Amino acid sequence: MLGERPVVRSSPVTIVLALVLLAGALYVGFTPIGAAPALGAFLDPVHGVWSVATRANLAPTESHAIPGLTAPVDVRFDDRGVPHIFARNTLDAMRALGWVHARDRLFQMEIQTRAVAGTLAELVGPRTLQLDRESRLQGLAWSAERNTAIIDSTSESGRETRAYSDGVNTFIDNMSAADMPFEYHLLGARPQRWKPAYSAYLLARMGLTLTLEVSNWELKRAQADALVGKAATDVLFPMNEPLQEPIQPNGQHGVRMDWSTVPAPAAPNAQKLALSIAMSHSLAAIATATLPMSPSAQQDAETGEFAVGSNNWAVAPKRTAAGHALLSGDPHLALSMPSIWYEAHIVVADSLDAYGVTLPGAPFVAIGFNRNVAWSETNTGADVADYYAETVDNDAHPSKYKLDGEWKPLELRIETFHDKKGKTLATDTIYHSHRGPMLRVGKQWVSRRWTVLDPSDALRPFRDLNKATTSAELMRAIEPYAVPAQNFITADRDGHIAIRSTGHFPVRAANANGDALIDGSTSANDWKGWWPVSDYPQSFDPAQGYLASNNQQPKDPKVDPRYFGHDWATAWRAIRINTLLRADSSVTPDDMRRFQTDPYSAQPQYFLPFMHAAAAAVPAGSDSSVIVRASKLLDSWDGKFTKENERAILYEYVIDEISRRTWDELRVPDKSVSGGYYMAATPNSMILLELMQDPKNIWWDDRSTPNVVEDRDAIIRSAIAAAYRRVVVEHGEEGLNWRWDQIRHANIYHLLRLPALSRLNIPVQGGSTTLAPALAAGTHGASWRMVVELGTDVRAWGTYPGGQSGNPSSKRYDDRIAHWSAGVLDTLRFPRRPSDLTGSMLTSHLTLTTGKTGR
Amino acid sequence: MPTLLRLILLSVAFAIATVAIGWWGVPLAAALYGVISRKQRSSAIIAGVAGVLAWSELLLIDAARGPIGVLAYTLGGVLNAKPIAVYVLTLAFPGLLALTASLLARQAMAYFGPEEGP
Numbered sequence: 001m002l003g004e005r006p007v008v009r010s011s012p013v014t015i016v017l018a019l020v021l022l023a024g025a026l027y028v029g030f031t032p033i034g035a036a037p038a039l040g041a042f043l044d045p046v047h048g049v050w051s052v053a054t055r056a057n058l059a060p061t062e063s064h065a066i067p068g069l070t071a072p073v074d075v076r077f078d079d080r081g082v083p084h085i086f087a088r089n090t091l092d093a094m095r096a097l098g099w100v101h102a103r104d105r106l107f108q109m110e111i112q113t114r115a116v117a118g119t120l121a122e123l124v125g126p127r128t129l130q131l132d133r134e135s136r137l138q139g140l141a142w143s144a145e146r147n148t149a150i151i152d153s154t155s156e157s158g159r160e161t162r163a164y165s166d167g168v169n170t171f172i173d174n175m176s177a178a179d180m181p182f183e184y185h186l187l188g189a190r191p192q193r194w195k196p197a198y199s200a201y202l203l204a205r206m207g208l209t210l211t212l213e214v215s216n217w218e219l220k221r222a223q224a225d226a227l228v229g230k231a232a233t234d235v236l237f238p239m240n241e242p243l244q245e246p247i248q249p250n251g252q253h254g255v256r257m258d259w260s261t262v263p264a265p266a267a268p269n270a271q272k273l274a275l276s277i278a279m280s281h282s283l284a285a286i287a288t289a290t291l292p293m294s295p296s297a298q299q300d301a302e303t304g305e306f307a308v309g310s311n312n313w314a315v316a317p318k319r320t321a322a323g324h325a326l327l328s329g330d331p332h333l334a335l336s337m338p339s340i341w342y343e344a345h346i347v348v349a350d351s352l353d354a355y356g357v358t359l360p361g362a363p364f365v366a367i368g369f370n371r372n373v374a375w376s377e378t379n380t381g382a383d384v385a386d387y388y389a390e391t392v393d394n395d396a397h398p399s400k401y402k403l404d405g406e407w408k409p410l411e412l413r414i415e416t417f418h419d420k421k422g423k424t425l426a427t428d429t430i431y432h433s434h435r436g437p438m439l440r441v442g443k444q445w446v447s448r449r450w451t452v453l454d455p456s457d458a459l460r461p462f463r464d465l466n467k468a469t470t471s472a473e474l475m476r477a478i479e480p481y482a483v484p485a486q487n488f489i490t491a492d493r494d495g496h497i498a499i500r501s502t503g504h505f506p507v508r509a510a511n512a513n514g515d516a517l518i519d520g521s522t523s524a525n526d527w528k529g530w531w532p533v534s535d536y537p538q539s540f541d542p543a544q545g546y547l548a549s550n551n552q553q554p555k556d557p558k559v560d561p562r563y564f565g566h567d568w569a570t571a572w573r574a575i576r577i578n579t580l581l582r583a584d585s586s587v588t589p590d591d592m593r594r595f596q597t598d599p600y601s602a603q604p605q606y607f608l609p610f611m612h613a614a615a616a617a618v619p620a621g622s623d624s625s626v627i628v629r630a631s632k633l634l635d636s637w638d639g640k641f642t643k644e645n646e647r648a649i650l651y652e653y654v655i656d657e658i659s660r661r662t663w664d665e666l667r668v669p670d671k672s673v674s675g676g677y678y679m680a681a682t683p684n685s686m687i688l689l690e691l692m693q694d695p696k697n698i699w700w701d702d703r704s705t706p707n708v709v710e711d712r713d714a715i716i717r718s719a720i721a722a723a724y725r726r727v728v729v730e731h732g733e734e735g736l737n738w739r740w741d742q743i744r745h746a747n748i749y750h751l752l753r754l755p756a757l758s759r760l761n762i763p764v765q766g767g768s769t770t771l772a773p774a775l776a777a778g779t780h781g782a783s784w785r786m787v788v789e790l791g792t793d794v795r796a797w798g799t800y801p802g803g804q805s806g807n808p809s810s811k812r813y814d815d816r817i818a819h820w821s822a823g824v825l826d827t828l829r830f831p832r833r834p835s836d837l838t839g840s841m842l843t844s845h846l847t848l849t850t851g852k853t854g855r
Numbered sequence: 856m857p858t859l860l861r862l863i864l865l866s867v868a869f870a871i872a873t874v875a876i877g878w879w880g881v882p883l884a885a886a887l888y889g890v891i892s893r894k895q896r897s898s899a900i901i902a903g904v905a906g907v908l909a910w911s912e913l914l915l916i917d918a919a920r921g922p923i924g925v926l927a928y929t930l931g932g933v934l935n936a937k938p939i940a941v942y943v944l945t946l947a948f949p950g951l952l953a954l955t956a957s958l959l960a961r962q963a964m965a966y967f968g969p970e971e972g973p
Contacts, residue, residue, distance in 0.1 A: 015962045022882065022955035025948065029878060040878035043945045045913035047877055049930065050945070053921035182926075186933065756932020809926040 035125070037188030044177075049185035051178035056810040058844035065851045066095050066170045068163070075100060075846040076837045078829045081804035081812040083846075084345040086834050090156070091163040093346050094363045096848050098167025098194075101342060105360035105806045106172070106191055107181035108338050109198075111751050112361060116201040117141040121425060122418050123189055124752075129417055129425050136415040137430055139437045140208060143453040144200035150455055157460040161196045164363035168194035182808055183752060189420065200458060202361045203483075207452035209333075210379045210484035217567040218387065218515055219276060220681030225516075226273035227680055228665050229266025235690075236262065236666075236683040239513065239566045240557040242690045245574040247487055247499060247549040248537040250556035253582070255575050259690050264698045265665045276680075277668065278442040309569060309773035309780075310378035311596070312489040313548035313577055314497040316541065321586040324791035325491035328592045329367045329376025329798075332773070333783040335748040337758055337814070339802030341366075341784050345830065346466075354466040355830055357784045357800065364462035367784060369796055372469045373492045374788035378549045380485035380501045383565035384451040386508075386527075388435055388520030392445050401433050401445075404523050408434070433520070447520060449527060451504045456482040471496040472540075478502050479533050487537075487549035493790045499547040500538035501554045505531040505564065513563045537564075546581040550574040550771075570684045572769035575602035592787040593797065597823035599640040601769040603685060604651060608634065610692050611654060614716035623721040630654075630724035633734070641767035641774075643741035646734070648767055653726050655768075657719035659688060661710075664703050685769065740765070746821070747778040748801055757808050762801075762821050772823075785825060797825035858897075862905055869909030869953060881906055881949045882956035889960030899958035906953030907946045914945065 029040030042048050058077050066073075071088040073096040078084065083100045087093035101109065114120045118135035120128035135141070151158050171179075172191050184190060217237065224233045244256040311330040317323045333340055341357035346365065356368015367376045392398035393407060400407040411432040417425045431438045435449040461481040468474035471490040475498055478488055485503025490496075506527040508514055518525050537554035539547055551569035579602065580595050581587070615631030618624045630650060637647035659682065667677040691699055695712035702710050702718075710718070731737045741763035750757035764781065766772035772782055786798035801820040805812035819826060831837045865888060872880030885902045892898035917923050927938040934941065 011962065012966075015959065015966060018955045018959040018962060021951065022959055025951050025955060026879070026882065029948070029952070039948060043910075043948050044873060044878040045910050045917055045945070046874050050914060050917050050923060050926065053923040053926040054917055056921045056925070182929075754933055756929050808929045809922050811922075 032188050037186060042185055042188070047177040049182065051176075052180070052182045052185065052807060053809045055178045056805070056807050057812075060843075061845045061847075063847040063849060064099070064170075064174070065849045066099060066167060067851070068166050069095055069848060069850040072850065073848040074834045075848060076831075076834055076842055077844040077846065078837055079841055079843055080343070080826055080829070081815075081843065082343045082345060082829070084347065084829070084831055084834070084837060086347045088349065090160060090348050090352060093348050093352065094160045094163040095167035095170070097344060097346060097358070097363055098164040098169075099171050099848060100344070100846075101358070101360045102168040102171035102194075103179070104804055105338055105342055106168075107183040108336075108751060108806055109168070109194070109361040110191055111183075112205065113198045113201050116144070116205045118415070118417070122420060122422075124187060124420075126419050126425055132417055133415075133426065133428055136417075136428065137437060137439065138208060139413075139430070139432075139453055140204040141201055142413060143455075144204045145197050147455050147458070148197035148200050151457050155457070155460075157457055157463055158196075160363050160463060161199050161459060164199065165194050165196040181806055182757075186752075199362045202359055203458040204452060206359075207484040210381075210486075211384050211450070211452055217383075218385075221515060222276035222517070223273065223668070223680035224666060226269045226276050227265075227668070228268070229263075231263040232265050235260050236687055237566070237681065238687075239515070239563060241553050241568055241571060241686055243571045243575070243686050244556045244558075245552060245571045245578055246537070246556045246559075247501060247547075247552065247554040247574075248539050248556070248559070249542050249544055249547070250559050252556075255571065255578075256556065256558070259693050261694055262687075262691050262697055262699055273668070273680075275442055275444065309551065309573055309771075311548070311550050311573060311577060311771055312376040312378050312487065312499075313546060313581065313592075313595075314489050314491040314499070315581065315587045315592075316491075316497050316545040317495040319545040319581075319585050319587055321588045322789065322791060324789050325493070325495050325497055326587060326589060326592055327369075327374040327376060327489065327491040327497075327786075327788045327790070328596060329374075329489075329784065329786040329788075330596050330771075331367060331377065331783050332781055334779055335746060335781050335783065335801055337748050337750040337802055337808075338806040339783065339800050341800050341802075342804060343798070343800070343828075347832075352467055353832075355796070355828065356786070357798075362459070362462075364459060365466050366462065367786065368466075369786075369788045369790075369794055370466065370468070371493075371794060372790075373471055373474050373490055374786075374790060374794070374796075375465060375468075375474055375488060375490045376786065377486035377488050379551055380487050380503060380554060381551055381565060381567040381569070382485045382501070382503065382505050382554075383514050383563075383567065384483065384485060384504065384506065386449045386506075386512075386514040386518055388433070388447045388449065388518045388525070390433055390438060390445045390447050390520040392431075395443065395445075397429075398431055398438075398445065401447075402521050403434070404521075410438075413437075435520070435526070446517065449506075451485075451506070452483045454482065454504065456480070456504075458482065470494060471498045474498075475500055475538075475540075487551075487554065489547060489549060491788070491790050493792075493794070495790075496541055497547055498538070498540040499549060500533075501536050501549075502533075505536070507531060508563070513566075515566065535560075535562075544582075545585075548574065548577045548581065550577060570603075570686050570769065572601055572603045572685070573771050573773070576600065576771055589787050589789050589795070589797065593785075593823070593825050596772060596782065596785050596787075597765050598771045599642045599645075599765055601639070601641065601767055603655075603769040604637075604639050606689050607655065607685075607692070608651075610712070611716055611720060614713035615720060617713060618717055623717070626721045626724050627717050630720045633724075634720075641740060641744075641765060641770050643739065643763050643765055645740045646736070646738040648740050649727055649731065649738055649743050650723060652767055653723035654716075654719050655685065655688075657722045657726070658716060659685070661702050661715050661719055662688065662691065662699060665699070744774050744776070745778045746774065746781050746801065748817070749779065759801075759814050759817055762817060764821060765823060782820070785820070786828075787825060794830060796828040796830060798828050799824070799826050858901065862901055862908065865901060865905035866908035866912060869905055869949065870912050873909065873913060873949075878949070878952075881909065882952040885953035885956040886960040889957035890964055892957075893961045893964040898961060899954050902957035903950045903954030906949035906951075909953075910946055910949045914942075 074086040118132035314327045345355040354365040356365040391402040393400040413430040415428045433447040435447040438447045461478045464477035471492040482504040489499045550573040552574040553568040746762040748759045766774040784800045788796040803812040803815045872884040931938040
């Protein structure tokens with residue numbers, strides 16, 4: 001202003017101060033520091049993490065374009081956030097499914113894919129390098145890429161997978177900062193584009209989780225063999241379980257018991273032990289707790305019980321109240337936020353009308369129903385992986401391996417690992433024999449032959465079963481299904497029910513069960529082919545009027561003694577559901593729902609009498625009053641694992657303490673772990689029950705008391721006293737703190753293990769051997785619960801632990817957990833046409849249009 | 856121009872700059888303001904307050920479109936801080952950027968620019 005003197009005087013000190021502060025603010029604004037993202041882009045209310053909140057809830061109406069659509073697709077989200085996709089043809093439906101998967105679960109899709117590909121370090125930094133190296137060694141992505149390349153790209157499944165991929169990429173290419181999932185903002189990253197092969201990655205990862213890492217039985221057996229000898233190992237870790245309630249009905253009307261005597265333990269073999277431990281460590285490294293579908297904590301170390309306890313069962317019309325077939329799907333997996341499943345309904349006029357849960361990243365309904373048929377799966381657990389000791393020309397850098405007296409060239413795979421900025425972190429060379437990738441175990445090279453790495457069109461059976469119109473047609477559709485082997489159960493509107501353990505089961509060389517390291521120098525030891533489908537464990541419309549599977553041994557060895565595997569869950573769940581179904585000849589959908597969270601276990605009725613008898617004979621001594629008190633509490637227990645129960649914890653701890661004392665011969669000393677040892681392997685509770693029949697067996701002796709030889713009852717009494725004291729120490733004196741809901745919880749961790757995004761300490765009903773198994777870690781549980789009634793109109797109910805949205809600020813992020821925890825199922829809406837979803841049933845109407853991209 | 860009006864207009868300008876080019880639009884616009892208002896003693900403070908106001912306005916718009924309270928709670932959990940701390944950090948950041956950029960521009964103009972006579 002003319003005539004006005006400048007009021008501001010320059011000051012070097014002020015300039016420097018302002019410069020430093022501004023430079024500092026700009027630095028943290030532009031530069032990620034440690035694991036923290038660059039602050040500017042992160043905090044920006046328009047383009048940063050805050051904007052994610054603006055996409056938390058579904059808009060009442062939306063319209064987006066997807067290139068390649070041949071006609072508009074009508075997507076209606078119901079009041080549970082489930083998209084009902086109405087398309088003119090299947091390819092359009094898959095594009096739409098890819099788009100909605102990406103919108104709701106993009107980060108989950110990418111991190112699961114990267115976990116398989118071994119490229120997590122490119123997203124989250126070098127801390128996952130070791131995990132990436134192990135993942136690449138497994139060869140899952142390598143085989144998935146190879147499989148995708150050989151699948152006929154003009155086949156229907158090939159085209160549908162590409163259409164799905166196009167849908168995902170359309171979303172990625174056009175998304176705004178607000179559309180980008182929360183986790184990307186947190187990591188300062190952007191999503192990678194989707195490739196059709198990634199769908200195969202996810203199935204390969206399922207294969208890893210469900211065929212190899214459920215219990216690593218062979219490796220455990222190898223360690224047990226080294227510690228207590230083969231004779232004892234064969235009984236402690238048997239091919240055939242002593243309690244038989246198989247998937248394929250065996251004509252019995254109850255459990256069949258087949259007891260053996262457990263031979264005395266032999267002296268440990270240090271050399272064998274070192275080799276088996278090295279093998280175990282090589283494979284264990286991939287088992288990370290930070291990833292989805294994680295196998296960690298799948299088995300309780302002390303009791304040997306599986307945390308992954310999937311169930312399915314079907315009831316024929318003659319045993320249901322309404323005269324319609326009923327089906328229950330209850331798959332159990334590692335729990336995660338977001339959930340492994342995403343509910344969807346896909347409708348294509350005259351060809352597809354499937355509702356159920358999909359895997360974000362894969363274009364089909366995995367477990368669900370259509371207008372005529374319902375289906376569900378549990379894991380079979382057959383032995384589909386063998387290890388071969390290979391002879392190589394150079395131990396450090398092999399290029400050939402010996403087979404049938406000749407040197408054969410090894411296939412080399414070079415794997416390079418990068419960080420977020422593309423900098424190379426490491427390079428590995430992976431060697432393959434004709435059997436598969438090789439691991440170096442101590443001084444021995446070992447190759448793994450594994451069905452999961454074999455070429456197969458994994459998506460085709462699912463797309464075909466989604467369209468099946470009868471149970472028989474569904475069973476035909478899944479005949480080519482290879483991995484991971486699953487117990488497919490089905491029921492249809494005509495009243496048929498069927499079950500079959502389906503997958504590729506290897507025909508091995510004579511006398512080779514794949515239960516030990518195999519000599520790899522001769523091709524005579526290679527697999528000879530696959531079992532014919534007609535030999536698979538299966539049953540169609542059995543006279544008993546119901547079918548069930550619970551990961552137990554599928555066939556009674558008295559019916560078919562051939563080797564099929566060994567990695568079976570204990571039969572407690574199978575015994576329980578078969579008992580329930582035998583006892584109820586007018587089953588209702590609500591009975592099916594109640595069975596899914598049934599509070600009883602079959603196990604206590606076998607063990608409690610032994611506990612009672614041992615306690616009744618307690619000699620006078622320092623522990624007698626504790627034992628008598630604890631025994632009274634056990635006697636007054638109603639056998640339920642309900643949330644309010646105050647006795648269940650004592651029973652669980654007694655079983656745990658008996659197991660801990662009995663199997664002390666299987667401890668491997670290790671000063672690096674708490675307690676100074678870890679369990680090489682723990683025989684399951686059915687084996688413990690087997691040992692119960694032999695009260696003087698030397699296995700009862702506690703090696704920590706060298707001057708005393710304990711028998712069964714002494715160990716039981718000791719365990720009862722220890723269990724009581726343990727409950728008191730951990731949970732206080734008898735009272736409300738002993739309530740089951742104070743003790744056993746589900747812990748649903750976010751994929752990045754961030755507590756703020758996880759949902760922890762959720763009370764659950766069920767013990768370690770109930771139909772809904774709940775172990776102490778709480779990291780596994782029912783991943784989807786579904787009941788379907790195949791009446792004139794199909795009716796269905798279901799829920800899963802989580803919510804449809806991957807956005808943590810959305811009410812749909814965790815809105816289903818309360819019902820899941822309470823064992824309540826939601827009514828699933830199954831509209832025939834878009835106009836059936838209106839009013840309060842409709843949350844959002846999305847129209848996907850043809851034409852160029854753009855929002 | 857009354858200070859209050861200047862503050863409001865400036866905050867709207869910063870908000871528009873953020874929408875248009877991102878978070879660094881704030882220091883850019885503030886520096887420009889520092890040059891323009893180099894003769895006003897309190898211009899840097901006004902810029903700093905306008906920076907806070909600008910992102911408050913943008914957060915309010917977000918809040919009208921989605922549950923930012925839930926997001927703040929989640930973010931607080933992730934950052935091991937109380938939700939209010941997340942808001943404070945978010946608003947302090949543009950405030951600091953605007954204040955320092957404006958101050959620096961004004962001081963630089965005074966230091967390097969032509970001296971104005973009476």
